[in-house]
Every structure is written in structure tokens, then in C-alpha cells.
Amino acid sequence: MNTERAAASRAFEDAILKFEAALSKIEAALNAPASGEEAAHLAALTKLAGDAAPLLKKQQAFNAAVVNELRHQRGIQRAVVELIRCQTSLIEFLRTIKPYVDTRDFADVLRAIADEDLKRSDALLARDRRRELQLTDVEAEITAIRTRIDQLQRALTP
Numbered sequence: 675m676n677t678e679r680a681a682a683s684r685a686f687e688d689a690i691l692k693f694e695a696a697l698s699k700i701e702a703a704l705n706a707p708a709s710g711e712e713a714a715h716l717a718a719l720t721k722l723a724g725d726a727a728p729l730l731k732k733q734q735a736f737n738a739a740v741v742n743e744l745r746h747q748r749g750i751q752r753a754v755v756e757l758i759r760c761q762t763s764l765i766e767f768l769r770t771i772k773p774y775v776d777t778r779d780f781a782d783v784l785r786a787i788a789d790e791d792l793k794r795s796d797a798l799l800a801r802d803r804r805r806e807l808q809l810t811d812v813e814a815e816i817t818a819i820r821t822r823i824d825q826l827q828r829a830l831t832p
Contacts, residue, residue: 682770689767696760703752712748716741 708716719741 685770686767689763689770693760693763693767696756696763699756700753700760703756704749706749706752708745708748716745716748719744 707713720738
């Protein structure tokens with residue numbers, strides 16, 4: 675049992691390290707410069723975008739915008755690939771913690787959380803009901819005060 679626990683702990687630690695490495699690769703992919711081939715292709719597109727005749731300034735601006743968008747999209751594509759790899763690492767990580775989770779214990783925890791939420795909800799409902807009763811009392815007092823003021827005004831008015 676102790677050997678199994680140690681093996682599970684090692685697998686758990688390895689999975690955490692793999693997952694953390696996968697997460698860092700996503701950020702690196704977003705900030706990575708274009709590969710040699712991508713850079714050459716984007717440079718050729720940039721040159722083509724800049725070779726437009728002076729009368730075609732709008733076309734030149736459009737071409738430059740397209741090249742910039744292509745650069746941006748390639749970075750996103752690299753990040754998506756790393757995200758998929760990260761998801762794979764996350765799945766491996768979750769599989770390593772499975773031996774630690776006993777479903778009965780997990781169900782008990784969920785039940786305890788639900789019971790606690792129910793108690794809180796009941797307490798909130800009781801508090802709201804008390805406030806409603808207080809407001810009803812205040813409204814009744816205000817109505818009585820208005821009635822009394824009306825009576826006093828009639829009594830003072832000749």
C-alpha cells in the first residue's frame with residue numbers, strides 16, 4: 675500500500691510539472707517570433723504590399739493590414755496548438771489524482787456542501803421574512819400617523 679501511495683504521489687508530481695510546462699508553452703507560443711519559413715513568407719507579402727503604385731495607396735494600406743493580420747493569426751494558431759497539448763496534460767493530471775479520490779467521500783463532501791447551502795438559504799429566507807414583517811409594521815405606523823395628521827388638520831381648520 676505504501677509503495678502504491680508513493681508511486682501515485684510521483685505520478686501526481688510529474689503530472690503537475692507537465693501541466694505547468696504546458697501552460698507556460700501557451701504564453702511562449704503567443705509571444706514567439708515567426709519561424710524562418712513564416713518570416714520569409716511574411717517578408718515576401720510585406721514586400722508585395724509595399725510595391726503598389728502611388729495611385730493605389732488604399733490598396734497598399736489594405737495589403738499591409740492583411741499581412742499584419744496573417745502575422746497575428748499565425749501566433750494564435752501556435753497558441754491553440756499549445757492549448758490542445760495543455761489540455762492533454764490536464765487530462766493526464768486528472769487521471770493521476772483519481773486514486774486519491776474515493777467516490778463515497780466525494781459524495782459526502784458534495785452532500786455536506788449542499789446541506790450548508792440549504793441552511794444558508796433558509797437563514798436568508800427567514801431574515802427576508804423578518805424584514806418584510808418589519809416593513810409591514812412600519813407601513814402600518816406611517817398610515818396611522820397620516821390618519822392622525824389628517825384628523826388634526828381637520829380639527830384645526832375652521
